[in-house]
Amino acid sequence: MIDLKRVLVQNSKDVLQTYLFRFREKKGYASLGEDSPKIFQSVDYVLLKLVLEGDKEEGKQKLYDLIDSGVECFPEAEKLLVEKQRYYVLSRLYQSRGLSERVLETWSKMIDGTWPDEEFKNGEERMRDYLIKSRDAELVFRFGVWLTKRNPEAGVQVTDSYLFYILSADVDG
Numbered sequence: 001m002i003d004l005k006r007v008l009v010q011n012s013k014d015v016l017q018t019y020l021f022r023f024r025e026k027k028g029y030a031s032l033g034e035d036s037p038k039i040f041q042s043v044d045y046v047l048l049k050l051v052l053e054g055d056k057e058e059g060k061q062k063l064y065d066l067i068d069s070g071v072e073c074f075p076e077a078e079k080l081l082v083e084k085q086r087y088y089v090l091s092r093l094y095q096s097r098g099l100s101e102r103v104l105e106t107w108s109k110m111i112d113g114t115w116p117d118e119e120f121k122n123g124e125e126r127m128r129d130y131l132i133k134s135r136d137a138e139l140v141f142r143f144g145v146w147l148t149k150r151n152p153e154a155g156v157q158v159t160d161s162y163l164f165y166i167l168s169a170d171v172d173g
Contacts, residue, residue, distance in 0.1 A: 013050055020047045021062075024069075037072060045073040052084050060119070067092045088119040100136060104143045111150065128154040132161040 020043050026032060027040055047066060051059045067089055071077045074097065081090040087110050094102040104127065109115040111123035120126075127147055131140050140162045148155025 013054070017047065017050045017054075017062075020050075041072040041076075044071040045076050048073065048077055048080060052080065052086070063089055064092065068096055070096050085115070085117065086119075087115040087117040091120070100130075100134060100139055104130065104139060108143065108146060124151045124154050128158055131158040135165065137162075 023043055024040070024047070027036075029036075032039060044066070048063075048071065051063045051066060063086075067077070071093070074093070077093055078090065081087070081093060087106055091103050091106040091110075094100075094106060106115070107120070107123055107127050107130075110117050110120045111127065124147065127143065128151075131144055131147065134140050140158060144155055144158040144162070147158060
């Protein structure tokens with residue numbers, strides 16, 4: 001009897017999840033009216049909870065797709081991901097919103113072990129690559145120094161790249 005209940009509950013969650021993912025495809029339709037932002041905020045929050053409650057490995061790609069597509073419940077998603085200790089996904093949430101400083105802060109916590117997350121691989125290299133692409137002097141300096149203390153070679157690569165960017169901007173400018 002208990003197994004039947006568990007199976008029925010899981011099947012209900014799966015059906016709801018499928019329905020909500022399909023419903024998200026209606027984002028931007030005028031027919032949803034002025035309550036559309038509130039509706040999608042609720043849809044995204046319920047979907048996020050359902051995916052996080054499911055099997056971690058099985059739901060990983062669904063979670064990435066949901067977060068990368070932009071969720072309408074940003075503060076709630078942020079809180080939920082921290083509670084569930086899904087820090088790498090939290091960094092993806094920040095990336096989806098262009099919040100570079102928060103991405104780098106999250107990565108630094110994962111790299112130094114404050115926020116362990118096995119989904120986050122090659123952290124120092126990722127940070128190096130991210131900083132090399134960045135043109136925000138304050139972030140490059142702050143996290144470049146931090147990275148140099150942990151991995152001098154990666155830190156020097158960031159510094160060299162940024163100096164090259166500045167020098168070429170001066171020549172072109």
